[in-house]
Amino acid sequence: MNLLLFSAKDRNENGQLQITGARLEHLLAVHGKDSGDTVRVGEINGGMGNATIISIDKTAAVLEPVLDQQAPAKLPLTLVVALPRPKMLRRILRSTAEFGVEELHLINSYRVEKSFWQTPVLQPEVIEQYLLQGLEQSRDTCLPAVHLHKRFKPFVEDELPVLVPGKQALLAHPGDYPRCPRGVAMPTLLFIGPEGGFIPYEIEKLESAGCQTVSLGPRILRVENAVTSLIGRLF
Amino acid sequence: MNLLLFSAKDRNENGQLQITGARLEHLLAVHGKDSGDTVRVGEINGGMGNATIISIDKTAAVLEPVLDQQAPAKLPLTLVVALPRPKMLRRILRSTAEFGVEELHLINSYRVEKSFWQTPVLQPEVIEQYLLQGLEQSRDTCLPAVHLHKRFKPFVEDELPVLVPGKQALLAHPGDYPRCPRGVAMPTLLFIGPEGGFIPYEIEKLESAGCQTVSLGPRILRVENAVTSLIGRLF
Incomplete structure (x- = not known):
């Protein structure tokens, strides 16, 4: 602390x-x-x-x-993560606050196990507890906003059109895509898929909504490591 | 897996x-x-x-x-980390293998608690077990080399002169230093201190041995997050 x-x-x-x-x-x-x-x-x-x-x-x-x-400036980053298993979710919540991510959206995806949505970690007071741990670590006072979206399609069709404008929207996905850019200054929306990745239908929907698919390199990283190494790369 | x-x-x-x-x-x-x-x-x-x-x-x-x-290429990175508490050590070991770090040196430092050196995680077969988990995650077969150095001064005076030549040697430390460079191509030696950071004497010794002190930004990151975000930034 x-x-x-x-x-x-x-x-x-x-x-x-x-x-x-x-x-x-x-x-x-x-x-x-x-x-x-x-x-x-x-x-x-x-x-x-x-x-x-x-x-x-x-x-x-x-x-x-x-x-x-004053609290340190936030990163101009809106992070969208397919809901991970509870153990990883706790770390993502802590890291979100620790790195100064502005907003976190936890979304559904075909490869998100339904049971993950039942975890007590998603209760608002538990989310806040993990966010506070991250703030205490990095000496920040401002809680990032956390939003839950239990349905993929309505999120992409109804919410993304509001989130994307004015931002560089990136979708990190394993495969033969351009490498994720470095040292961006502009507001960024970053999608990180579930273990096993987004399915092709989801990639298509996100690309249609204005996301650019980028690669993290030849290795398949654990979700938490993908998040933190991409933050290091982007900002 | x-x-x-x-x-x-x-x-x-x-x-x-x-x-x-x-x-x-x-x-x-x-x-x-x-x-x-x-x-x-x-x-x-x-x-x-x-x-x-x-x-x-x-x-x-x-x-x-x-x-x-063939296994994917390793990162041209030699990571030197002040021995963290066992829970964090396990994650550092996994991530070292997962990201394809070539070599990991765990060193002593004034702020490393003596008890950390007693953890069963440092037994060679346990170290290997966590490294294998990292390799299984990112689809690699080559175990990184892990070396333990229980004394700071002999490490800096006797081992560093062999490790530094031909490499960019960086020391990540909170404070008013130039930011860590991005997208380096050359072999890199990266020092990460303990919770609370290296003490001034240690910083001086490392700088005398050829290390350039760099900042991670205004936030104090957990050791594991410092490691993964710096890897994302450097490579």
Whole structure:
């Protein structure tokens, strides 16, 4: 945890932060913090800065925050990922927030197992929990927007026409396509398929909607590694 | 598993493959393979191709391999990572093999916890197991070399002078440094520090040994994400 995130409900009547639970344990156990020490803090979807520890014991810490910094800029990236298995989904959520992706769309695809849509990880409060872990890692306060689309065709036909304009739309797919571009400056929409890839019908639909199919090279990468290495390549 | 890997000991007297255990279960359960079906196979540190299933039941599968392809080229990358915690180490090992990194050096650093060197993950057969998972994912047969260096200073003073010549040596470190270059063609040596980063003394030693310090941008990334996004950026 490189940043202690808090929300309005952590403030007491004097505007100080009242920290308990897991964050308190982390302050005590990992950072070994004491009264008078400072901690990097950030308000969820707000500013960030430092806080001085006014008091700390096993039940609660009281911190006086000074929020004089802005969160780092987001990447101009809208990521669209075919819903992965829960274990991978957790990592994708964390990484989305960690790298500063603006928006994440989780979509259905022929090769997405139906059971994946039943995972508790997709509950809003669990999604938020993993996003917060990513923000704490990379010192950001702004939660990316996460949208779920349980049907592929309506997403492509009704939502994509709104998402594509003004963006470079790329579809990463194994095969003999041009390599993904590097160092783009413009807003980008990036599609990453499921394990086994999008099926030809899906590729066709996405290409008709304005996506350019690009290759990741000769290797088939795990979805999480495709996401992070493409982010490194693109930005 | 996108490639079934085997070694000489899996061959019977006719050169056919005798597959049992976890790989057999995977063929049956995940791929639902039957006699006459083909499977992509690769010989560890050898060629790859397809194999026809001669027979298969709950005890064993017999496959007839035809190895007519070469493994994909490795990246011209020597990765040097400060030994991470075991959970992350497993992912780094898998990703090293998956991306086709040529060599991995795990080194000590001031901020590497001593206990990390005690993990069973560092036993050669466990290292190999995770590397094989990476090769199976990206369809490669050649195991990257993995070297352990439990002392930082002897590594820098005695081993680095042999590793650096002919390579671009980069040290990824948070801070106000030039951004990591993109799309390099030349052999590259890439240093990734521990959580919390290398200490100033270590940075100095590495710079004296010919490393150029580069930044990953304004965000502090988890070690595994630093590795994969830098690979995407560099190659």
